[in-house]
Amino acid sequence: MSSAFGIEEIQGQERALVFLKKYSSQPELLPPLLIFHGPEGTGKESAVERFIRHVLCIEGTSCGHCVSCRAFMHHSHPDIVWFPLEKNKQIPIGKEDNPE
Numbered sequence: 001m002s003s004a005f006g007i008e009e010i011q012g013q014e015r016a017l018v019f020l021k022k023y024s025s026q027p028e029l030l031p032p033l034l035i036f037h038g039p040e041g042t043g044k045e046s047a048v049e050r051f052i053r054h055v056l057c058i059e060g061t062s063c064g065h066c067v068s069c070r071a072f073m074h075h076s077h078p079d080i081v082w083f084p085l086e087k088n089k090q091i092p093i094g095k096e097d098n099p100e
């Protein structure tokens, strides 16, 4: 089943999608941490939301109807901690002049 919020809706980023699709179909391979890094406006936040919802969906489809999807949509899923809580506040990683 496909949904308008599914991982298949992510546009571009073919290289990143290879990994996201692999991890969504084989969650046992999912590393404990994924960092989505890149320029503004490249769809990182959108991709993260779609990927997380897909992985957590009980049906494995981002169905939008299961308990997990509903909790995700209401920002009350117990397995998701959004940080920083202030949107657009960045957390530096690495050196300030070269965060990569």
Ligand SMILES: [Zn+2]
Residues within 6 Å of the ligand: 057, 058, 059, 060, 061, 062, 063, 064, 065, 066, 067, 068, 069, 070
């Ligand atoms: Zn679901």
